[in-house]
Amino acid sequence: MAVGFDASFEAGNGLFAGSGGDWVAFAADRRTGPRAMWFYFHLSSIHADAVTCTMVNPAECLGGAQSYTAARPVYSYDGTRWFRATSARVDEERGEFKFSIPTPREDVWVAHCYPYTLTDVYALADRVAASPHACAEVLCRSGGGRDVPLLCIGEGAERFIWLCARSHAAETPGAFVLEGMVNRLLQDAPEPSYVRETATVYVVPAIDPDGVSSGAYGKDQAPVDFNRDYVGPSVHPEVAAVRERVKSLCATSRLALYLDSHAPCVHEHNFVLMPRKRLLGLDSLGREAAFCAELERRSPALCPLRADACAESSYMGDAERSSKDYFAAEYGCLSLTVESSYNRTAAGNYTTPDGLRALGAAVTDTCAEYLRTGDV
Ligand SMILES: [Zn+2]
CATH class of the missing domain: 3.40.630.10 (Zn peptidases)
Known part of the structure; x- marks a missing residue:
């Protein structure tokens, strides 16, 4: 069963680009700007110990794809307590940023950084x-x-x-x-x-x-x-x-x-x-x-x-x-x-x-x- 993806909530941002049983691909939505950066979405129907998230457009972001070597997005199981992803890397060949989050539950919130709505x-x-x-x-x-x-x-x-x-x-x-x-x-x-x-x-x-x-x-x-x-x-x-x-x-x-x-x-x-x-x-x-x-x-x-x-x-x-x-x-x-x-x-x-x-x-x-x- 593929992981479910939703960003249609307060301060949500993310364009769905595909998912499988333990992975999801997305783009940060630049809306009316020339650059993207912010993403904040909810994943559901997870039946794996971890989910690999692939951001497909880090090159569109301020600082470019290379700046993502330092990026550690955040995740939360209740929308209140947030944790840093500990495993992340830039795939230079594909121009993608990948990070992994542990998923002991069926759903999780994921964001570029700590939300402040x-x-x-x-x-x-x-x-x-x-x-x-x-x-x-x-x-x-x-x-x-x-x-x-x-x-x-x-x-x-x-x-x-x-x-x-x-x-x-x-x-x-x-x-x-x-x-x-x-x-x-x-x-x-x-x-x-x-x-x-x-x-x-x-x-x-x-x-x-x-x-x-x-x-x-x-x-x-x-x-x-x-x-x-x-x-x-x-x-x-x-x-x-x-x-x-x-x-x-x-x-x-x-x-x-x-x-x-x-x-x-x-x-x-x-x-x-x-x-x-x-x-x-x-x-x-x-x-x-x-x-x-x-x-x-x-x-x-x-x-x-x-x-x-x-x-x-x-x-x-x-x-x-x-x-x-x-x-x-x-x-x-x-x-x-x-x-x-x-x-x-x-x-x-x-x-x-x-x-x-x-x-x-x-x-x-x-x-x-x-x-x-x-x-x-
Ligand atoms: Zn500013």
Whole structure:
């Protein structure tokens, strides 16, 4: 009996390409983008000890097929507890990526990396809204009519921080890092207390709820990438709403820091992308580099971030300006993209939700240090 395949559920993604008694072949669906990456599907009717999964289009993905040598997809028997595949390889001749998962049960969920669904995003918003230190509102409706939550943490009136995630909907490591930042911001400890007392933190945990819900990867998607929608009038109502809110807040406060949480190519470790110096008319990125050095110092052993991996964006043209370039140029604030790994860290271990959240907590503490010592 052939293994059954289904990806028609929240955040599901995968094009069925065949199956047998102990194998399944699939493609990651690129939807409206030029590249694929995200997959998340359910296998059923399994009567074998293990199933070999063959991804037929790794060459279509960011980083190309070679980057998959480091990839270890995740699987779950209950949709809640996830495990890393331990056996995987790239078949260069056939241009395929193969991995094996143990199947003691008849069904299993399989994903590119730990899922973080829109249901999870809304649960985070509800939890934050219940905190005495925070509130939540709806920033706007998405193009598809979904709520875009905006979380507000802290009481500082003179300056604010803006945090964003899911410009590229499937970059779920960035969602866990953002959740770790938020969790830390709500704690009663010196660093988060300092942030809350001297600033207000605004958080958009999913700027593309439609893509998060549908299981789109999102990078370079049509008609325009969410993170390239800051040049001229915005196409996406979500991006327009962010720009409008930041602008109106700046009438009475100042933007001290913008952080956008992403995930990089399949094989890359954690790092930070800094804005292009040319866009800012700067000779150096001293405060950006200092932030990265402090973040390296504070980053957890479980999920380290190395300052020497942090780099200036390589974008060439204005059309490639990202949100961090926009906020840096428009408001003169420290503006960074945190890229958190789907797979390996610089220490060689594989990321976990807890490790990514711990990295997020370190980002929050680094923000506190920046607010305390920077000229902001
Ligand atoms: Zn991204």
